[in-house]
Amino acid sequence: MSETRPTPAPQQSARALSPVGPPTKHQLALMIWIAVFPTLTVLNLTIGPWLRDANPVLRTFVLATVAVPIVIYGLMPRLHRVRVRLLTRTAG
Template sequence: MTNPNHHPSPKPSQVVAGPPTKHQLALMIWLAVFPTLTILNLTLADWLSTLTPVLRTFVLATIAVPIVIYGLMPQLHRLRTRILARSAGR
């Protein structure tokens, strides 16, 4: 009978990366947010200029947050895992 709570050990070539440190997460968020907001500001500049600062911020956040959370952060987490695996293999 197999134990349902048993998880196979990672292979030696597999590195299990724990959660990022606060500093790593801060860098990852910055790397995702800054370019996203820059591109959105440049792309929507004419339309955004007609809005009040609060409404402009609301529109930017409404567009940027899903891009960052669902699009960019998963890629940055995978990149971090690959970097950690590469440095662990040295």
């Protein structure tokens, strides 16, 4: 009786298997700017009129309290995934 061995899967290039490293400080700065600027613009246009008469410190506190979770938990993970896709696409 002959023994059948599974055929190995095609080898992928080492480049495709290696994970993309963390962003450089310049890439991270650009990603943060891409996330923060539109977020603050939309927040200023939507809740800015309600905060028009507020103290500038209170207004900044409210905007930051709303913007930071949106940026950190909503936008930055997506931007990191987009960066990985772009880098793996150009490397392959």
